[in-house]
Amino acid sequence: MYSGESFNHYVTLRSTSSSIPAAYPPAAGVTALDGTYATWPEKVSGFDVSGTPGVTYHYRTVAFNAENQPLAASSVTGATAKPLKDLGGLGAAAESATDTRLTWTPYGGPAGCFTYYKLVYSETNPEPSYGTDPYLAALGSQEQSTFVTSDLASGHDYYLRVQAVRATHLGWFIAAQTDVRTYAVP
Helix, strand or coil, X not given: XXXXXXXXXXXXXXXXXXXXXXXXXXXXXXXXXXXXXXXXXXXXCCCCCCCCXXXXXXXXXXXXXXXXXXXXXXXXXXXXXXXXXXXXXXXXXXXXXXXEEEECCCCXXXXXXXXXXXXXEECCCCCCCECCECEEEEECCCCCCEEEECXXXXXXXXXXXEEEEEEECXXXXXXXXXXXXXXXXX
16 A cells, blocks of 8 residues: 555556556556556455456556656566356255255355355346346355355246455455356245
């Protein structure tokens, strides 16, 4: 976190080269990462979901004043983009006359890429996703692999999916998800 005077905003810069000048506008071959412009000094974490899996990207966050002059910069660090992790199939079965039990394989990735599961559903969208469709629950235990709900209406057909979500100061992203399960509630 930058704690000096004249702070106006942060921007995170990305390149496939490890040479990233602390400058704005960015140098040739360097881009300002979407969603990383932050005017709150305490916003010190973010994410990049725009990378191509398998490609190594290098990052540097820079604190700027109002005239886009750099005040401070992080060191350059690299990371290889990974694809969305597959959690496999989603089980759905009647637990009782009013309850449905959902089961899935827990997210086995790093704890730093997990904040909660969102159990999303839709009656019309065959690819339900958090952020665009409603959800049955937000579950904060990475080890959890089952949930029972009475919120699915009898006689209705649903598209269901579990998504592992990582939340940061600058927003959230989906780290892993199950296949979509179509389920007709008895």
